[in-house]
Amino acid sequence: MKRLFYSLLVLASMTIACRKPVENANPVNEHLNVSKMTEINVPNGFLWGTTKPVQIHVSLSVNPFVGKLQQLSFYDGNPAKGGRLLLQGAVSDIQPFDAKINVPTTVKEVYMERIAPDKSKYIEKFVLGISNEINKKIEPAVFQSMGKTGTGPDCNTGCTTTVNNATGNLSYTSGTVCLTGNFSIANLTLASNVVVRICGTGTISNLKFNSKTSELIVTSSGNVTFTSTTPIDGKFTNYGTVATLGNSNFNVNRDAIFTNHGTCHFTKSFNPNANSVLINNGTIEVDYKLIHSANSDFTNNCKLIVHNDFQCNGLFKNYGYIRCDMEASFTGGINNRFTMHDNAMVSTMNIQVNSPIWGYSNEESEVTNYSLIKVQSVSKGNNQGSINGTIKYCDQNGLELLWMADIQNGAEASCSLVLPVGDCNPEGSNGEGTCTDSDEDGICDSYDDFPSNPDQAFNNNGATGTIGYEDLWPYMGDYDMNDVVINYNYEIITNAQNDVVKVNATYKLRATGGTYNNGFAVEFPIQRNKVSNVTGATLEAGQNKAVLVIFNNMRNEMPVWNTFPDQITHDDIVYNVSFNVAAGTSLSEFTLGPYNPFIWNGSEGFGRGYEIHLPGEMPTNLANLSIIGSGDDNTNIGSSQTYISKNGGYPWALHIPDSFEYPIEKADINTAHLKFAEWSTSGGNVSNDWYQNQPGYRASAKIYKKKKN
Numbered sequence: 001m002k003r004l005f006y007s008l009l010v011l012a013s014m015t016i017a018c019r020k021p022v023e024n025a026n027p028v029n030e031h032l033n034v035s036k037m038t039e040i041n042v043p044n045g046f047l048w049g050t051t052k053p054v055q056i057h058v059s060l061s062v063n064p065f066v067g068k069l070q071q072l073s074f075y076d077g078n079p080a081k082g083g084r085l086l087l088q089g090a091v092s093d094i095q096p097f098d099a100k101i102n103v104p105t106t107v108k109e110v111y112m113e114r115i116a117p118d119k120s121k122y123i124e125k126f127v128l129g130i131s132n133e134i135n136k137k138i139e140p141a142v143f144q145s146m147g148k149t150g151t152g153p154d155c156n157t158g159c160t161t162t163v164n165n166a167t168g169n170l171s172y173t174s175g176t177v178c179l180t181g182n183f184s185i186a187n188l189t190l191a192s193n194v195v196v197r198i199c200g201t202g203t204i205s206n207l208k209f210n211s212k213t214s215e216l217i218v219t220s221s222g223n224v225t226f227t228s229t230t231p232i233d234g235k236f237t238n239y240g241t242v243a244t245l246g247n248s249n250f251n252v253n254r255d256a257i258f259t260n261h262g263t264c265h266f267t268k269s270f271n272p273n274a275n276s277v278l279i280n281n282g283t284i285e286v287d288y289k290l291i292h293s294a295n296s297d298f299t300n301n302c303k304l305i306v307h308n309d310f311q312c313n314g315l316f317k318n319y320g321y322i323r324c325d326m327e328a329s330f331t332g333g334i335n336n337r338f339t340m341h342d343n344a345m346v347s348t349m350n351i352q353v354n355s356p357i358w359g360y361s362n363e364e365s366e367v368t369n370y371s372l373i374k375v376q377s378v379s380k381g382n383n384q385g386s387i388n389g390t391i392k393y394c395d396q397n398g399l400e401l402l403w404m405a406d407i408q409n410g411a412e413a414s415c416s417l418v419l420p421v422g423d424c425n426p427e428g429s430n431g432e433g434t435c436t437d438s439d440e441d442g443i444c445d446s447y448d449d450f451p452s453n454p455d456q457a458f459n460n461n462g463a464t465g466t467i468g469y470e471d472l473w474p475y476m477g478d479y480d481m482n483d484v485v486i487n488y489n490y491e492i493i494t495n496a497q498n499d500v501v502k503v504n505a506t507y508k509l510r511a512t513g514g515t516y517n518n519g520f521a522v523e524f525p526i527q528r529n530k531v532s533n534v535t536g537a538t539l540e541a542g543q544n545k546a547v548l549v550i551f552n553n554m555r556n557e558m559p560v561w562n563t564f565p566d567q568i569t570h571d572d573i574v575y576n577v578s579f580n581v582a583a584g585t586s587l588s589e590f591t592l593g594p595y596n597p598f599i600w601n602g603s604e605g606f607g608r609g610y611e612i613h614l615p616g617e618m619p620t621n622l623a624n625l626s627i628i629g630s631g632d633d634n635t636n637i638g639s640s641q642t643y644i645s646k647n648g649g650y651p652w653a654l655h656i657p658d659s660f661e662y663p664i665e666k667a668d669i670n671t672a673h674l675k676f677a678e679w680s681t682s683g684g685n686v687s688n689d690w691y692q693n694q695p696g697y698r699a700s701a702k703i704y705k706k707k708k709n
Contacts, residue, residue, distance in 0.1 A: 034677045036668040037479035042649040043683035047615040047640065050688070051102040051465075051657050054110065055588075056087075056134045063093040064418055068435050069442040069496055071115040072097055074134075076107045079123070083111055087592060088458040089498045090443060091138070097498055099587035102463070102594070103128075104657040105688040110134060116418060117435035117444050122367050151220045152239035152261065155180050155199035164200075172196060190214035190234065198222040198240075209234035212255050218242055220262065229268075232256045238264060238282075252276040252296075260284055270306075272296040272314065280304060280320075292316060294336050302424040310348070312338050318371075321425040324348035330385070331355050340371035340391055345419055347374045347427055353381035353405045359391035372417045372429055381405030392417040394429075441496040449493075455501055456493050463490040463593025466660035471514040471601060473612045473652045474631030476645060479670070480663045481654055482563045482704070483514030484554060487572075490593045500581045500590040507550055509573040511704070513563035513665055517553040517603045523596035523620050524548070526585055536577035543621050550575050553602055562704070563665040569706040594655055596620075613643045614653045656691045664704045672702035 609624025
């Protein structure tokens with residue numbers, strides 16, 4: 001055996017000596033004084049990695065879609081701008097999502113897209129740091145209103161006059177008057193520029209503003225009931241509680257300003273008249289009708305409830321919730337448009353749409369926030385009416401013949417939108433009828449890659465790359481990295497529980513630029529007994545882990561080397577491989593490529609034990625461990641320092657997360673890929689995109705190109 005080993009050493013040394021020297025130094029790297037691989041000064045511990053592992057953990061605290069899972073998709077860039085899909089899975093409140101993927105070191109951020117059964121999408125960006133971890137707990141959505149409810153002023157400071165337990169007729173002409181205690185006021189008259197603060201509890205029969213600059217404030221401790229129809233002709237701000245009695249209307253008249261931060265209950269009609277301005281940041285409840293006149297400007301940031309008809313003829317901006325127990329009608333036209341913003345909702349028994357209604361989503365958000373119009377009974381509308389923009393229009397009984405309006409410009413006739421219940425939206429929406437799940441695996445058909453198979457849900461078709469080998473291990477090669485060149489692509493099929501159930505793999509043998517009879521196989525990170533129904537490969541015996549042999553002798557596969565530029569190119573040899581994986585193998589355990597691909601020298605005098613792996617990978621059970629550490633090999637089993645050389649720390653295999661354009665025969669990789677030396681000298685921190693086809697990155701004459709017959 002020693003004599004044979006010595007003979008092999010001499011033969012390998014002669015082979016290296018006979019190889020042509022590199023013709024020209026790399027001009028880009030002249031400052032490094034590098035013209036070939038073995039002159040590169042590699043930092044200690046560098047394992048030549050072009051990818052990095054990313055550990056992912058996502059949990060969902062509350063799931064509004066009972067019995068349905070939400071889909072997660074991860075991209076290497078913004079999916080709205082062409083980001084590449086990396087991984088898919090599912091999450092619920094009882095099923096977190098755990099996975100481990102390998103992404104190119106060029107990827108600095110990962111986008112997560114969450115798609116709910118109602119088709120609503122939520123996108124979040126994660127910047128990859130030192131730990132390369134994504135750890136996200138998804139909290140339930142909270143209704144976001146635009147209102148800024150505050151406590152407002154009080155009667156402790158800033159009062160010019162304080163009146164306790166006021167009664168009778170009151171008229172104020174100047175200063176700031178504070179009313180405290182229990183009051184019963186027959187007539188309250190406010191002159192110009194006067195401010196009256198109500199901090200107590202009581203009734204007012206008649207209220208009169210003598211000027212548009214007169215101001216009445218109900219503080220957070222105030223509670224006032226108007227016993228007759230109340231006209232607002234100045235500025236009225238409520239932080240507390242306001243009510244009317246019996247048949248008393250509440251009228252906001254021309255040029256008046258009404259702002260509600262608290263609670264209002266109007267027992268008759270609420271009438272915003274022309275040229276008035278209204279802002280609701282709290283709750284307004286109307287027992288009869290709300291008639292919103294043309295040229296009145298109303299902004300609803302929270303909750304508006306109308307128990308009879310809601311007639312909207314003016315400019316109305318809804319950021320919150322509106323409920324109408326009878327009929328909501330919209331006739332405002334272009335200059336008095338009704339608009340809905342960011343998850344707003346209108347819930348009505350009947351509707352009449354005779355003018356455009358528009359939905360808008362915050363342009364600064366990466367998420368499209370739809371609003372909802374929900375009709376329980378009858379939809380009516382003429383040809384002047386339309387639903388536009390980011391609105392889901394839900395008629396629970398279907399659109400009737402009386403509906404002649406349009407649903408257009410991005411709006412949808414759909415009951416699918418889910419809106420959470422919150423302080424400003426007591427009703428919400430559960431997205432009824434949103435999800436058809438034919439195989440009952442919890443994944444809606446629209447997002448299930450296998451909608452009729454309950455054992456399969458997602459096809460993760462993202463692991464793609466190339467491995468290039470030097471086959472003289474344990475001795476140094478010529479580093480053209482083309483002795484064996486293999487492209488791979490993996491489809492990792494998972495079920496709704498994020499377990500791997502099947503693997504479809506495609507391998508392409510592109511080059512055989514070595515003289516040895518090299519075989520090729522891949523070791524997967526699961527036990528051998530978990531693999532079944534293998535096609536296109538051989539499940540190797542004698543292994544603890546699952547090792548699939550793709551071919552045993554490359555010379556029998558491809559007679560032409562595909563490395564000499566003046567020779568005819570042989571077509572790539574394609575191998576389609578598939579196998580099933582036993583239940584219970586998680587994505588976190590299985591990961592997504594490139595796994596542990598390796599070649600071995602099957603030539604006479606060598607044999608199956610001469611395995612050549614990527615740096616940092618381990619030999620399989622069938623490797624000849626007596627060769628480990630011999631020759632130029634510096635492998636240290638039990639550490640990450642495997643399959644790198646003693647002198648310089650050079651590899652025998654490189655993995656590239658792309659379809660690698662490999663060098664021609666005898667051309668050192670460093671002379672073909674002009675940024676390679678910068679990358680490896682920096683330990684992977686500089687020019688980590690060295691394999692890409694960018695200006696100044698390649699010496700074209702030293703890159704192999706197919707030559708046709």
